[in-house]
Amino acid sequence: MNALADPQAIALDDGGLRWTFAQLASETHALAARLKTQGTRVLATLMDNSPAWVVADRAATEAQVVHVPLPVFFTAEQIAHALAAAGVDTVLTMPTMAARWPQAPASSCTVAGQSLAMVRLPAATVAMPEGTAKITFTSGTTGAPKGVCLDAVAMQGVASGLVEAMEPLDIRRHLCALPFAVLLENIAGVMAPLMRGATCVTLPLAALGLSGSSSFDAARFHAAVVAQQPDSVILLPQMLRVWTGYLLQTGQRAPASLKLVAVGGAAVGVKLLQAARAMGIPACEGYGLSEGASVQTLNLPGADLPGSAGRALPHAQVHIAADGEIEVAGSLFLGYLGQGADAPHRDRWSTGDLGHIDADGFLHISGRKKHVLITGFGRNVSPEWVETALRSEHAIAHAVVFGDGEPALSAVLWPVLPGATDDALQAAVETANATLPDYARIARWTRGQADFSVASGLATANGRPQRAAILALHADALGTTAPSLS
Incomplete structure (x- = not known):
């Protein structure tokens, strides 16, 4: 999965310790063996960003265990819903969080130097699409998370497409700024850089100024970016807005090391992109969705049209239906957990978003069809x-x-x-x-x-x-x- 990587090159950097690709592989093999031995079928991770999370994600793939990444900002009710819906039998989490399941047997587990708890839950086998490797839960517009089932082929296809499209940028160091349980960071911020042989900087979210799902300290984030000197980072629009405002107010600029700041999750707007770039932030807007295994289109230096969501990446095919709805193909999900009737069409998926593609191939999004x-x-x-x-x-x-x-x-x-x-x-x-x-x-x-x-x-x-x-x-x-x- 990382053919371009030198085994002795640095794969993970948590700001204090580093792991080479060889060490990452060793940690992954060890955890995969444990998962197999104890008979884990569905593994949930509930933890902060760390090298251990990356190891767990890769170990689940190696052991052919379904991985269910859960954001730590999910409510107790949302976590309980996801665990039951996915038939999770094992939770890998921080020891303090293991107290949520006082009756469940738990054992200590050290992964990439981090002390964790392995909680075993009594879980019934849950029907899910054949080939499911990961279930990403998104809360959508209601409180109950919806499980999107993905296979390894779709996720690796997106990561490969990103590696191909971004090759001219020569990204060697990526700062992971979003929770790993967010599919965008999982695929574009971990899988793709490691596939290319780059280093993932995996700091705790608090060190990046992130707290919960929506609290963001731009001063702390900027200090982390300056200290880590990354080539790339992925942000949500509100994070870009607050960081840009902080730089404007303090008279500072983003580090010159940055080659790409990819922004997704919602519309960005031309004025914010222009303001960010004036502060030295090479912000480029993209578009994606969980049902397409994350990012589908992206503006890139040399292929950039502010106000658009960029051109389709190598793995993606984007179409516009007769009523203006955006349809995607090329890396589709397998279906929603527990909703077999809503499995994607064989050829393409209707996103529910409205837009058009201009003569130069740039996708423009106007909003949600239902809104x-x-x-x-x-x-x-x-x-x-x-x-x-x-x-x-x-x-x-x-x-x-x-x-x-x-x-x-x-x-x-x-x-x-x-x-x-x-x-x-x-x-x-x-x-x-x-x-x-x-x-x-x-x-x-x-x-x-x-x-x-x-x-x-x-x-x-x-x-x-x-x-x-x-x-x-x-x-x-x-x-x-x-x-x-x-």
Whole structure:
């Protein structure tokens, strides 16, 4: 899987200790043997980013054990749901987290120098698509995580496509900035660099300024990037927004070592990309989905169109259906866990996203098909399009747009700085409106009554807005009808 790697080259670096590719292979063989001996069928990992997580992921593949990576920011209910749905019989976790299962037998386990607990659970065999190697859970728009079943061929295909497309950049050191349980980092930030023979810098998330699913300390993150001098990093749009703002405020620049900062998970916006690049951040937007084993398109230096999601990577085929829906092929998932009837079509998968491909092959995404608003004047508007324009203004951290059946659009805004005045937010709305046609402009807005987070109930665990809940909370302020949440 890493034919380009010198066995003595550094594969993993946790900021203190390093592991060569030979040592990584040895650790992987040892854990795989233990999994086989104890009869593990489905392994869940519940731990912070670390070399041990990488070893566990590779050991599961070697032992032909299904791996279920669980984010540590999942709630207890979400974790319990995922464990039961996937038929997990073994959990590899930190000793402190093993206390969640006081009745289950647990044994100590040292992996890549880290002391862990191996918890054995009584689990029934669960039906899943043949060939399932990994089940990635995404909370989607509800609290119950949905399991996406992937095989090794699809995941390795995506990693190979990234290695091929990024070869001219000569990436030798990648800083892992997202949780490993997030498929994007798992595939593009671990599998692809190691396949090429590059070094993965695997710091604890707290050392990168990340806490929970949505708290991000840009000062700590910037210090880590400066200290580690990586060639590449993957960020979510909000992380890029906050880091760029921090550099602007402090008069600093990103390290010159950076060759690529890939940004995915949501629309980025041209203004944010331009601001980031002015600070020395080589930010490039991409697009992907769990059902396609992560990234499908990516802008790259030399093949870059800000505002687009980039061109299709070597492993991916991207099509646009007659109604504008984006369809992908080339690295499809096997199906949803427990929902065999929803298995992907043999040739392609309908993503639920709307967009178009321009004459130069760049994919442009306009929003989610199910979120399209039809105004009182009969105009179809994708709220994500307008929300991207609003979030492109420095004063606005989050924006959710409404207006279905209304004469004009309205929005709920959450400021970057808690002390931001209404005048500052109004100015930001007016600037965004100037970039939009009249039917897509914001006529009325209100400040959010709570932050958009899991704790407030206004966002999912992966940061997507809970639109119905947000509208219900702010309907009076917006002068619209609250939806039924029953």
